[in-house]
Amino acid sequence: MQILFKIPGPLREFTENRSDVRVEVEAGADLHKALQTVFAACPGLRDRVLTEAGQIREHVNIFVANEDVRHTGGLATAVPDGVEISIVPAISGG
Amino acid sequence: MIGQTLDHYKILAQIGEGGMGVVYRARDEVLNRDVALKLLAPGALDKVGRSHLLREAQTVSSLSHPNICTIHQVGQTSSDFYVVMELIEGRSLSDLITATGLSMETVTRYGTQIADALAHAHDRGIVHRDLKGSNVMVTAEGRVKVLDFGLATRLEHEEISELTLSYSSLESKLVGTLPYMAPEVLRGQKGDHLRDLWALGVLLYEATAGRLPFRGNTGFEVTSAILREPPTPLPATVPHGLVAVIQRCLIKEPTERYQRASEVRAALEALQGAVLQIRHPSEETRGQQTLVLRGMEHLTVKNGDVLLLVGTNKGAFLLRSSRERARWDVAGPYFHGQGVYAMAYDGRNRRHRLWVSTNSLMWGTFLRSSDDFGRIWTTPLEASIRFPIESGASLKNIWQICLGREEEPETLYCGVEPAALFESRDGGESWSLVRGLYDHPHRPRWMPGNGGLCLHTVLPDPGNKERMYVAVSAAGVYRTEDGGNTWQARNNGIRVVFMPEKYPEFGQCVHKIVLHKARPERLFLQNHWGLYRSDNRGDSWQDIARGVPSDFGFAMLMHPHDADCVYILPVESDEFRCTPEGRLRVYRTRNAGGSWESLECGLPQKGAYETVLRDGISTDSLDPAGIYFGTRSGKLFGSRDEGKDWKKILEGLPQIVCVKAVVIEMDEAPAAKPYGKAKPTTKRKTSLRKSVRRGKRR
Numbered sequence: 001m002q003i004l005f006k007i008p009g010p011l012r013e014f015t016e017n018r019s020d021v022r023v024e025v026e027a028g029a030d031l032h033k034a035l036q037t038v039f040a041a042c043p044g045l046r047d048r049v050l051t052e053a054g055q056i057r058e059h060v061n062i063f064v065a066n067e068d069v070r071h072t073g074g075l076a077t078a079v080p081d082g083v084e085i086s087i088v089p090a091i092s093g094g
Numbered sequence: 095m096i097g098q099t100l101d102h103y104k105i106l107a108q109i110g111e112g113g114m115g116v117v118y119r120a121r122d123e124v125l126n127r128d129v130a131l132k133l134l135a136p137g138a139l140d141k142v143g144r145s146h147l148l149r150e151a152q153t154v155s156s157l158s159h160p161n162i163c164t165i166h167q168v169g170q171t172s173s174d175f176y177v178v179m180e181l182i183e184g185r186s187l188s189d190l191i192t193a194t195g196l197s198m199e200t201v202t203r204y205g206t207q208i209a210d211a212l213a214h215a216h217d218r219g220i221v222h223r224d225l226k227g228s229n230v231m232v233t234a235e236g237r238v239k240v241l242d243f244g245l246a247t248r249l250e251h252e253e254i255s256e257l258t259l260s261y262s263s264l265e266s267k268l269v270g271t272l273p274y275m276a277p278e279v280l281r282g283q284k285g286d287h288l289r290d291l292w293a294l295g296v297l298l299y300e301a302t303a304g305r306l307p308f309r310g311n312t313g314f315e316v317t318s319a320i321l322r323e324p325p326t327p328l329p330a331t332v333p334h335g336l337v338a339v340i341q342r343c344l345i346k347e348p349t350e351r352y353q354r355a356s357e358v359r360a361a362l363e364a365l366q367g368a369v370l371q372i373r374h375p376s377e378e379t380r381g382q383q384t385l386v387l388r389g390m391e392h393l394t395v396k397n398g399d400v401l402l403l404v405g406t407n408k409g410a411f412l413l414r415s416s417r418e419r420a421r422w423d424v425a426g427p428y429f430h431g432q433g434v435y436a437m438a439y440d441g442r443n444r445r446h447r448l449w450v451s452t453n454s455l456m457w458g459t460f461l462r463s464s465d466d467f468g469r470i471w472t473t474p475l476e477a478s479i480r481f482p483i484e485s486g487a488s489l490k491n492i493w494q495i496c497l498g499r500e501e502e503p504e505t506l507y508c509g510v511e512p513a514a515l516f517e518s519r520d521g522g523e524s525w526s527l528v529r530g531l532y533d534h535p536h537r538p539r540w541m542p543g544n545g546g547l548c549l550h551t552v553l554p555d556p557g558n559k560e561r562m563y564v565a566v567s568a569a570g571v572y573r574t575e576d577g578g579n580t581w582q583a584r585n586n587g588i589r590v591v592f593m594p595e596k597y598p599e600f601g602q603c604v605h606k607i608v609l610h611k612a613r614p615e616r617l618f619l620q621n622h623w624g625l626y627r628s629d630n631r632g633d634s635w636q637d638i639a640r641g642v643p644s645d646f647g648f649a650m651l652m653h654p655h656d657a658d659c660v661y662i663l664p665v666e667s668d669e670f671r672c673t674p675e676g677r678l679r680v681y682r683t684r685n686a687g688g689s690w691e692s693l694e695c696g697l698p699q700k701g702a703y704e705t706v707l708r709d710g711i712s713t714d715s716l717d718p719a720g721i722y723f724g725t726r727s728g729k730l731f732g733s734r735d736e737g738k739d740w741k742k743i744l745e746g747l748p749q750i751v752c753v754k755a756v757v758i759e760m761d762e763a764p765a766a767k768p769y770g771k772a773k774p775t776t777k778r779k780t781s782l783r784k785s786v787r788r789g790k791r792r
Contacts, residue, residue: 010457013473016197044475048457051488052480059456089456 001027001081003034007045008089014044025079031064032075034085049087059090095133099123100176101169103131119181122166127520129166130182134175144175151177154220154243158444160465161211163231163241182239183523187301188227195304198333202362204230205298206470207238209359212294215243216287216355223285225293226274227300233523235463235472272313273306277321277346287355288348294358295343295351302336303328307344321346335365363469393425395446395467397760400714402722403448404730405434408748410450412468417757419720419734422743428468436709438495439756440522442503446758449522451492451508459489461508463522479508479516479525485532487512494709496552499559509549513540513566517578530579531564531572536600543567543603543622550708551604555631556611563607563617563632570602571619573632584632591623606650606708610657618660618687620650620708622668627687638687643674648708649723653736654715658686661693661721661737663706672703680723680737696740697731704729709752716757724750 005021015021023037039046049060054075056062062069063086069077079085095105095118103120109130110117120131151168158164167178187204190196196204208230215222222229222243231239276292279285299307307325310316325344328337339361345351352358393414395401402413402422409427428434433453440447448464450471461478464471481487490511498505508516508525515528540547548567555561560577563584570585583600590602603622610616618638619626623646625639639645644664653659662681666674673679678697681690704725711723722732728747733740 010454013199014475017199044473047460047475047477047480051458052477053483053486053488055488057456057458 001025001029003037003079004082004084005034005038006084006086008087010089011045011048011087014048015042027081029079030075031062031069031077031079031085034079035075045087061088061090062086063088100131100133100171100174103129103178105131120178122178128181130163130179132177132179134177136173144170147175154215157215157218157220157243159211159214160445160447161207161238161240162214162243163239165243179241180239182231182233182241184231184233184239186228187230187232187238187297190232191227191301191304193304195300195302198302198336198365201298201301201336202365203236203470204232204238204301205294206359206362208240208294208297209355209362210466211238211240212287212290212355213359216290221285221287222290222293224271224274225290225297226271227297230297234476235474235478235523237472272316273308273320275320276348278348280317280320286348288351288353291343291352291355291358292348294355295340298336298340298343299325299328302332302340333365335361339365392469393423393467395758397758399758400716400720401439401467401756401758402712402730402732402743403437403439403450403752403754403756404724404747404750405437405450405709405752406724406728406748406750407433410434410437410452411744411747412448413730413743417716419714419716419732424744425468427748428471429462433491433751435751436492436495436508437752437754438497438506439754439758440497440506441756441759442497442500443521444761445521446760447522449495449506451495453491459491461492461495461522461525478522479510481514482527485527487514490546491548493548493550494552496554499554499556502559507552507554509552509564511546511548513537513547513549513569515549515552515564515578528578530574531581534572534581536569536583539601540566540569541601551607553607553609553617555609555614557614561631563609565604565607565619567605568601568603568622570600570604571607571617571632572600584628585635586633587628587635587637588619588621588626589624605648608650608652608660610652613657616657616686618650618652620647620662622646625662625687638683640688641690642681643679646671647706649706649711650708651711651713651721654713654719655717656684659684660687661711662690663711663723665705671705673705676701676703678702678704678725678731680721680740682737693733693737693740695738696733696742707751709754710750712753712755714755714757720755722753722755724753726750 003023003025007015007019007021021038023041025034025037051057064077064079065083098105102123104123106119106121108116109119115132115134118131120129122129148168151165155165163182164180165177169176220243224242229241231241274293274296276285276289279289296307308316308319310319342352393412395414398417400415400419404411408431409429411424411426413422413424415422429452434450435453436451438449446465450462451459452462453459460474462471479489492508492510494509496507504519504521506518506522514532516525517528518525549564550567551565553563561575563571563573565571570583572581573584574581585600585602588602589596590598593601604619605622606620608618615631617628617632625645626635627638628635642664644666646667647662647664649663651661660683664681665671677699680693682693683690704727706723706725714720718736720732720734721737724730726749728745728750729742730744731740732743
């Protein structure tokens with residue numbers, strides 16, 4: 001099945017400047033699997049989105065469709081065919 | 095060959111194979127490092143060819159450039175001829191180029207580095223002669239390394255004739271080489287450095303379009319296309335500027351090509367800012383352009399210049415002055431919007447490398463470097479400093495980048511948050527956690543200070559390679575006597591005001607420690623309340639806060655030449671972390687803490703509620719020494735007479751968190767020459783308004 005990742009501006013240097021990255025993942029895959037696939041295609045993304053311990057960075061939000069995955073099971077969130085996954089920087093700052 | 099030893103190189107594994115021989119990963123058992131060892135195939139060269147190659151390799155081994163693979167040694171035994179080179183971990187450019195080509199930004203970034211490598215070699219009379227994608231490696235950090243300089247087999251006229259006639263049956267080495275050959279070489283001329291510029295043009299074309307400019311099914315067809323036909327047109331989406339650069343490299347008449355690699359480099363450099371604008375006109379990408387393209391003119395640095403590295407919570411700035419230190423050129427902000435808590439300059443081993451830690455609230459912390467004073471920065475795909483997965487920890491910030499001792503020019507240390515020490519033994523390419531400290535039994539009871547639980551100071555003992563000190567807030571001073579395997583708390587006599595037990599073994603909130611290389615047994619310490627000195631390598635500490643308005647403070651600086659002279663910037667209290675009485679005063683002792691004097695001439699003495707953070711003060715190594723400090727309010731002050739008179743160098747910067755001063759020593763032409771139209775900026779406003787992107791920042 002196909003998943004579309006929406007990439008924020010600061011990370012597009014790792015996606016050949018593309019805002020949309022489409023990846024093919026096997027049916028039934030979860031967010032973790034989908035992320036691994038997009039990280040393999042765009043290696044610079046992984047360490048910007050996840051910590052080395054494998055957690056989503058504190059000030060990065062990931063939405064599967066319109067749901068923040070922090071409320072839907074985190075990396076185990078199911079990703080249906082054709083869904084859009086958005087990587088969004090939090091609005092925090094200083 | 096695997097397992098065998100050649101001279102003092104133990105062959106570990108085969109990592110490549112080419113027309114001229116096999117490349118192995120090998121262990122240099124004398125210098126204890128891994129290298130690449132190219133063993134020439136027995137039939138690759140005749141006796142004359144060998145002696146020619148030997149002489150040439152010896153010349154090439156004199157090249158020292160960040161984008162050229164270093165040749166360590168050329169050797170021969172009775173049966174073997176081999177070349178020992180720097181081991182480069184990465185992928186070849188030919189592997190990276192996809193069918194649709196690379197982004198313009200990537201092409202210009204890689205192209206600039208290749209051109210810079212060629213310029214360096216050409217200036218020394220060395221021509222590559224076999225530049226192609228498989229001879230260019232790209233490291234994980236994005237740094238380009240050109241391989242096999244001058245080592246290409248010299249193709250004689252007869253071989254070329256054969257090549258053009260029987261392309262399909264030739265050895266792979268020749269097939270790989272033909273599409274990059276310049277017309278004059280195919281006509282049987284030897285060709286000079288301009289043949290490399292042709293090959294660079296082919297490579298830029300290939301990287302841009304994902305295919306070669308001159309193609310054919312046979313060697314004859316390829317040769318014919320190179321000699322007579324224009325290159326296949328590039329896609330319409332390629333910016334005109336880049337097309338023009340490639341076309342000028344690919345002019346068949348050598349005298350009409352670019353004449354110097356530095357011209358190609360300058361042209362690519364100038365393109366870097368323009369590329370995205372041309373390629374992505376949509377509204378959506380314009381937002382990103384604003385972010386990426388904001389830039390500045392870069393510094394041009396000469397031998398003997400003084401450089402100030404200024405890290406702020408929103409980016410880094412670089413300042414340059416002559417030895418007079420009267421006028422400063424400013425470049426920045428680099429790493430726009432990111433916190434830069436640690437900076438360092440590594441001038442060892444003829445490097446001119448800037449190190450920076452960048453901290454993005456969203457995207458994490460990365461170690462970046464530049465070998466050309468800020469024009470191009472590495473953008474690592476993966477973080478080089480990372481906690482082992484089993485630790486469960488993750489890097490929050492890098493607080494300190496510290497060079498190893500002079501006799502260990504490949505050693506670097508980083509102090510990080512959460513408190514840990516990382517070390518590199520290969521000039522910063524790879525890093526490992528110092529487990530002896532990380533696994534210390536005290537660690538679970540260390541408490542974070544206001545800035546988090548950070549290891550902010552690393553002090554190798556200059557006279558003893560086994561001894562080192564670190565300072566952790568809030569855990570105190572720890573010392574190793576065995577090269578980092580075991581660590582002992584060294585806080586005896588340091589008072590802790592915020593704990594029921596006032597003199598615990600550890601738990602002190604140490605803000606900074608310093609030592610002088612002439613008296614490495616003596617340390618000075620600025621504590622969270624308290625000024626101390628130790629005369630016995632930290633075994634015990636005595637209070638030296640006599641005659642200061644407050645013994646609270648963060649910054650502390652050792653004089654570069656006087657082991658009895660220390661500078662501090664007291665602040666009023668932990669509740670009011672500003673200069674006492676609204677007066678900005680530097681305090682100095684010249685008798686190792688026996689007494690302190692105020693240095694305030696030229697500093698504001700009314701309403702100046704300033705704070706200077708722990709790494710916010712630095713000194714150059716000149717005599718008289720220059721002293722520089724930056725404030726949280728974004729003011730940068732300097733004195734060129736050791737603190738007697740101060741001048742404000744800059745104001746209006748973001749919060750300054752670190753300042754490092756260095757004197758640049760170059761024993762030959764600088765790696766970073768003036769590029770194109772880049773001129774030193776003389777005013778800060780100018781530098782901040784410029785919007786030409788010449789380096790990679792983020």
